[in-house]
Amino acid sequence: MLQVLSSESAQQILSTLKAKPKTASEIAKSVDQSVQNVSYHLDRLCDAELITPTETWYSEKGTEMTVYALAADRLVVTFEDTTD
Template identity: 80%
Template sequence: MASALPHQPPVDHAPEEETDVVVGQDSRTDVLQVLSSHTAQRILKTLKGDPKTASEIAEYVDRSVQNVSYHLDRLCGAELIEPTATWYSEKGREMTVYALTAERLVVRF
């Protein structure tokens, strides 16, 4: 039976070319804490190509969806990634699609 909802329509997302993190400003030092996680770094690397859902990312980084969701929340809070679309599973469940906010991260002191 065909679904009335589009399963994985194309995501139109273009990340910014660059974003800055200025060490010494309280509002942005959390970015460095988030980036200290190896899993978070692998998630960012996975998102470099195309936007993906949490379950797709979990498969790429070989972690549980719960663990990946934790890191996705932290990466969103640090404004390194953002939700860009919603896809629907074959069962009709909504799945958030995540993408990078910028192609490069520049740390300034």
């Protein structure tokens, strides 16, 4: 999870999703990146369970678009000393 979060692009995507769920193309516009780059990071963020697909929208042309949202309102990372 920390490896995914170390990416500035991933951080920007998470930040834009704080306001409301969005499609990949909406996110790409918000963070001024290509849809391909955003899609790569969306896959990684989904695998890390930081975001989740919430619904499907259809464009005027009938193209299926996945809508992404944050998986949780808050993420807390704690480190424990596991040595005895």
